[in-house]
Amino acid sequence: MTNPNAPYAAQPQQSGFQPQPQFQLQQPYAPRPVAPLRTQRGLLKYVLLGLVTFSIYDIWQMSEVGDSLNLLAFKRDGKHTMHYCLMFFLVGWVTLGIGWLVWYHRVSGRIGEEQAARGLPVTVTASTFWLWGILGSLIAVGPFIYIYKLLHAMNDLSADYNVRGF
Incomplete structure (x- = not known):
């Protein structure tokens, strides 16, 4: 029997290979995103490319916001946001515009909840949609302020997701 306080040379040698850990986790493991989400959304790009592409870019941008929000928030809240193209081309027209109001109300509320859950400052809520x-x-500039706030809130959420994962 050997003394555990004895120098290393006095310890019995063990035969065989013992793998050494190559790295140690400093914090609990959080799954990283497979592909980083876009963080370069902006009002100027939204307006100018929307004009040039006859609103096709705007429809794509809002579709991407809904898809990103589903990816960001589904594990936390279990909700699914309707795809913007379905809402824009079908539901919005059939409901005489009520579908658009409901979609923006729900997306704005969900963005605010996700910001609060991630510890970010809450900048967009359902009331933001109704007020701005x-x-x-x-006052003609209110919808632009709302879109600006919405896009920047999604940039913040996407950046947080790219760093911390779910």
């Missing part, structure tokens, strides 16, 4: 997007249209 709807009532703000009376």
Whole structure:
């Protein structure tokens, strides 16, 4: 029997290969995103490319916002946001515009909940949509302020997701 406080040379030699750990996790493992989400959304690009492409870019951008939000928030809240193309081309017209209001209300609320859950400052809520997007249209710049806030909130959420994962 050997003394555990004895120098290393006095310890019995063990035969065989013992693998050494190559790395140690410093914090609990969090799955990283497979592909990073876009963080370069902006109002100027939204408006100018929307004009040039006859709103095709705007439809794509909102579809991408909904898809990114589903990826970001589904594990936390279990909800699924309707794809914007389905809402824009079918549901919005059939419901005489009510579908668009409901979609933006729900997306804005879900963005605010996800910001709060991730510890980010809450900049977009359902009331943001109603105040800036709807009532703000009376001063003509309100919807632009709403879209700016929405796109930047999604940039912040995407950047947080790219760093911390789910």
